[in-house]
Amino acid sequence: LSDPNAPRKRRSRWGDENHKAAIPGLPTAVSSTGVTAQDLDNYAIQVRLEEINRKLRLNDYIPSERERSPSPPPTYDAHGRRTNTREVRYRKKLEDERMRLIERAMKSDPTFRPPVEFHMQRRNRPQE
Amino acid sequence: PGMMPPPRPAILPVDSTNPPSPILLLLNMVTPEELIQDNDYEDIFEDIKEEMGRYGQVVNLKIPRPQKKSWVPSSTSEPVKSDVELGVGRVYVKFAATDSASAALNAVAGRQFSGRSIIATYVQEDPFDET
Numbered sequence: 180l181s182d183p184n185a186p187r188k189r190r191s192r193w194g195d196e197n198h199k200a201a202i203p204g205l206p207t208a209v210s211s212t213g214v215t216a217q218d219l220d221n222y223a224i225q226v227r228l229e230e231i232n233r234k235l236r237l238n239d240y241i242p243s244e245r246e247r248s249p250s251p252p253p254t255y256d257a258h259g260r261r262t263n264t265r266e267v268r269y270r271k272k273l274e275d276e277r278m279r280l281i282e283r284a285m286k287s288d289p290t291f292r293p294p295v296e297f298h299m300q301r302r303n304r305p306q307e
Numbered sequence: 308p309g310m311m312p313p314p315r316p317a318i319l320p321v322d323s324t325n326p327p328s329p330i331l332l333l334l335n336m337v338t339p340e341e342l343i344q345d346n347d348y349e350d351i352f353e354d355i356k357e358e359m360g361r362y363g364q365v366v367n368l369k370i371p372r373p374q375k376k377s378w379v380p381s382s383t384s385e386p387v388k389s390d391v392e393l394g395v396g397r398v399y400v401k402f403a404a405t406d407s408a409s410a411a412l413n414a415v416a417g418r419q420f421s422g423r424s425i426i427a428t429y430v431q432e433d434p435f436d437e438t
Contacts, residue, residue: 191354191358192351193420194420194422198418199416199419199424200419202424206321207416207424207425207427208321208428209318209320209321211332211428211431212324218318219332219426220334220391220396222318223335223396226426230335230423286389
């Protein structure tokens, strides 16, 4: 076991310096002329939602080894199948984040229209 | 019924109408949940400060955190400020020189941080003045 008094080793959250993932039509170096910080916040939500949708669609949501957090102990369903695989955990994490972003955008962005499936998901959520 | 929502303000790529300034606003780097614990917040703060320091002298860095309900005494009628009001999710970096800010903006816009694409812009009003 690691020494609890050892200085915590911080892992960097920065991605590769030469890797930039651009989403067509959604610039990342943007102008703040004529827009408020709130407008930019809303734009960031829009970008992140698009990013999450892409990751989920392309099944590209497992971070690289370096960025992963320690795995929790495995859990199993009644049939002995593992229920918290890496795939399941990271997918759920993104789905939860998407839900929070939609909820925030509904409060802060009058132009925001939630996706159709949102109301359905929200209704089902407490039973999960 | 029939009320049209106001048009979404267009967010455009940075150009000459948005002159460089020594202060950057970086978005899509942090989530409210990541800023609650002191350890996480400090890690993120250092991680960003260190990397920004590669582009020039950083004179100030501000990462608004969510307000804990326990910080507001229940006896006061002061409402807990929402993440939206507090600007949680933003990262402000003030450099000593505008050139440093430009180098940083060019380097980090679109780069990943915690698997998120950074959005960067110059801001003209100093967010560090208010305190």
